[in-house]
Amino acid sequence: MLQYAIRRILQLIPVLFGVSIVVFAIIHLIPGDPAQVILGQQADPQTVADLRHNLGLDKPLYQQYLMFLAQLLHGDLGKSLVTQQPIASEMFPHLAATAELTLFSMVFAIVVGVNAGILSAWKRNTWFDYVAMVIALVGVSVPIFWLGLMEQWLFGLKLHWLPVIGRADPRDPVTEVTHFYLIDTLLAGNAHQFWTVVQHLILPGIALGTIPMAVIARMTRSSMLEVLKHDYVRTARAKGLADFWVIYKHALKNSFAPVLTVIGIQLGSLLGGAVLTETIFGWPGVGLYLYNGIGARDYPVIQSGILVLSVIFIVVNLIVDLLYAYFDPRIQYK
Amino acid sequence: MNANGQTADVPVEAVLRTPPKRSVWVDAWKRLKRQRAAMVGGSLVALFIVIGLLAPVLAPYDPTAQDLSHHLQPASAQHWLGTDEAGRDELSRLLYGARISLTIGFFSVVSSLIVGALLGLVAGFFGGWADVLISRVFDVMLAFPSILLAIAIVAILGPGLFNALLAVAIINVPTYGRLIRSRVLSVKQEEYVLACRALGMSNARLLFRHVLPNSWAPLIVQATLGIGTAILDAAALGFLGLGAQPPSPEWGKMLSDAKDYISNAPWIVAAPGIAIALSVLGFNLFGDGLRDALDPKMK
Numbered sequence: 001m002l003q004y005a006i007r008r009i010l011q012l013i014p015v016l017f018g019v020s021i022v023v024f025a026i027i028h029l030i031p032g033d034p035a036q037v038i039l040g041q042q043a044d045p046q047t048v049a050d051l052r053h054n055l056g057l058d059k060p061l062y063q064q065y066l067m068f069l070a071q072l073l074h075g076d077l078g079k080s081l082v083t084q085q086p087i088a089s090e091m092f093p094h095l096a097a098t099a100e101l102t103l104f105s106m107v108f109a110i111v112v113g114v115n116a117g118i119l120s121a122w123k124r125n126t127w128f129d130y131v132a133m134v135i136a137l138v139g140v141s142v143p144i145f146w147l148g149l150m151e152q153w154l155f156g157l158k159l160h161w162l163p164v165i166g167r168a169d170p171r172d173p174v175t176e177v178t179h180f181y182l183i184d185t186l187l188a189g190n191a192h193q194f195w196t197v198v199q200h201l202i203l204p205g206i207a208l209g210t211i212p213m214a215v216i217a218r219m220t221r222s223s224m225l226e227v228l229k230h231d232y233v234r235t236a237r238a239k240g241l242a243d244f245w246v247i248y249k250h251a252l253k254n255s256f257a258p259v260l261t262v263i264g265i266q267l268g269s270l271l272g273g274a275v276l277t278e279t280i281f282g283w284p285g286v287g288l289y290l291y292n293g294i295g296a297r298d299y300p301v302i303q304s305g306i307l308v309l310s311v312i313f314i315v316v317n318l319i320v321d322l323l324y325a326y327f328d329p330r331i332q333y334k
Numbered sequence: 335m336n337a338n339g340q341t342a343d344v345p346v347e348a349v350l351r352t353p354p355k356r357s358v359w360v361d362a363w364k365r366l367k368r369q370r371a372a373m374v375g376g377s378l379v380a381l382f383i384v385i386g387l388l389a390p391v392l393a394p395y396d397p398t399a400q401d402l403s404h405h406l407q408p409a410s411a412q413h414w415l416g417t418d419e420a421g422r423d424e425l426s427r428l429l430y431g432a433r434i435s436l437t438i439g440f441f442s443v444v445s446s447l448i449v450g451a452l453l454g455l456v457a458g459f460f461g462g463w464a465d466v467l468i469s470r471v472f473d474v475m476l477a478f479p480s481i482l483l484a485i486a487i488v489a490i491l492g493p494g495l496f497n498a499l500l501a502v503a504i505i506n507v508p509t510y511g512r513l514i515r516s517r518v519l520s521v522k523q524e525e526y527v528l529a530c531r532a533l534g535m536s537n538a539r540l541l542f543r544h545v546l547p548n549s550w551a552p553l554i555v556q557a558t559l560g561i562g563t564a565i566l567d568a569a570a571l572g573f574l575g576l577g578a579q580p581p582s583p584e585w586g587k588m589l590s591d592a593k594d595y596i597s598n599a600p601w602i603v604a605a606p607g608i609a610i611a612l613s614v615l616g617f618n619l620f621g622d623g624l625r626d627a628l629d630p631k632m633k
Binding site: 014015016018019021022023025026029030031137138140141142143145146147149150152153157268269271272273275276279280290291294295299302306309310313314 | 470471473474477478479480481482483485486489490491492562566569570573574575576586589593596597600603604606607610611612614615618619
């Protein structure tokens with residue numbers, strides 16, 4: 001297992017290197033003079049020259065890349081052109097907000113998706129199976145930004161059940177320690193505030209988690225159907241084990257490896273989808289930070305947002321691969 | 335060789351030709367017809383294609399004609415789906431939007447299919463440094479969540495419909511490239527490929543006459559499913575203001591413009607979303623059915 005983990009981590013080096021080149025290239029592939037494009041055609045030539053110098057665009061390309069790489073390795077993501085603040089420190093609270101939202105969505109997607117998939121397989125060809133699979137099929141076809149808007153309209157504007165914007169009640173601000181509001185409110189021992197934060201998470205969490213939930217449900221169902229045919233499942237049932245234990249103790253573990261891969265892939269869609277969901281729900285995460293950066297043509301922010309989300313995606317996939325090898329040791333020998 | 339010791343000028347295809355059997359595609363079509371879900375999907379796709387083609391005939395109004403005195407009106411006999419914030423007829427915009435979304439979906443997938451297939455063929459067939467280089471580029475592209483890569487590309491090229499199409503095409507190249515590479519790796523071990531080589535067939539001919547046709551099936555399935563994903567991605571870019579620009583009736587852009595009016599005119603938000611979902615659902619159902627029909631072992 002350790003050997004496999006080391007090999008897998010070493011394989012990441014060229015990928016991370018490639019990702020850094022792509023992110024570095026974003027500003028250099030802008031047609032024309034990037035500094036002029038950022039500041040607009042009417043900008044004063046001196047201001048353009050200053051920006052070009054500040055961004056290091058007046059240096060040879062290889063030198064620019066080496067500087068960019070050296071900064072990255074020191075955790076320095078540069079400065080925002082709009083706020084003139086270091087992006088790394090500016091982005092950290094946003095990162096926590098995105099992490100909280102994506103984790104909440106993933107938990108929703110896994111709990112609902114896995115259980116719906118199991119029940120569908122167990123109750124194959126019943127009305128439950130049909131309804132669950134139709135919902136799963138529609139779930140992968142619905143644009144998440146539309147789902148988010150419809151949720152806002154129905155549960156926020158019409159029924160007034162849930163808040164539709166932000167992370168917490170602005171009249172009762174959370175004292176930020178870890179920037180994870182669920183943890184911060186627990187640390188403060190404020191149950192009411194904790195519940196308000198949960199309420200703020202529900203709509204964006206469901207909007208973001210619907211596609212992964214649908215994909216996980218479909219994969220769990222097909223994987224489970226495969227496993228339920230095996231002799232050991234029949235044996236477990238024959239010896240009188242309750243259905244619940246047959247499924248959750250025996251069948252689920254053996255059908256979980258492909259589901260885990262899907263979960264890893266879906267985390268990518270969650271991180272990408274965060275840009276859309278955060279924009280709709282005014283969720284102050286990296287996605288919204290990136291979106292605002294695009295609007296302001298703040299290229300260092302755009303580069304950093306894309307880089308950070310992609311590196312998280314790569315690391316999550318690594319963890320999923322290692323878990324996959326744990327669940328199915330045969331993978332290590334391939 | 336003939337009696338004079340010369341090689342007879344017999345076309346390689348003639349040697350390899352076997353008596354025609356029933357086509358794989360005919361069998362696949364028969365299996366596809368039996369799947370109700372695939373047929374529903376196919377009908378949805380056909381419906382949207384017809385709507386897209388006949389939009390100028392079907393649309394009751396000019397999709398960009400503004401009438402501010404009749405803005406945000408609910409459904410009525412004059413405007414079946416109401417009007418948007420600029421008083422434009424929602425139905426006409428939806429119908430024209432089908433044309434835009436299907437065009438983006440189709441052309442982006444065809445472009446990524448062509449580029450991906452060529453790169454995948456080269457990587458899989460020739461191996462060596464070409465394979466290493468192409469595969470590493472694919473790895474890096476797949477290391478980005480796809481919509482983020484699309485955003486990066488549009489951030490470079492600038493917002494616009496064509497650039498969004500290009501971005502959606504580029505992000506999907508590795509999907510097709512990897513697929514065809516893995517097919518080629520297995521097809522090139524087949525006996526008929528070895529036979530072609532033994533008969534002296536050129537690489538190009540071998541690739542395009544034998545290897546590629548035998549690798550089509552999974553590509554076509556992926557492409558069908560890919561059109562749905564491409565429509566979703568392009569709509570997402572439009573929604574973020576990076577795709578189609580006003581007054582284009584692109585569905586994602588329509589949603590983005592409508593979101594500020596959701597409290598008093600929810601229908602202008604609901605309609606484009608339903609159109610996107612139905613068209614994507616159509617391609618997903620049809621693609622799923624096609625996969626089962628082309629590979630009966632999958633069932």
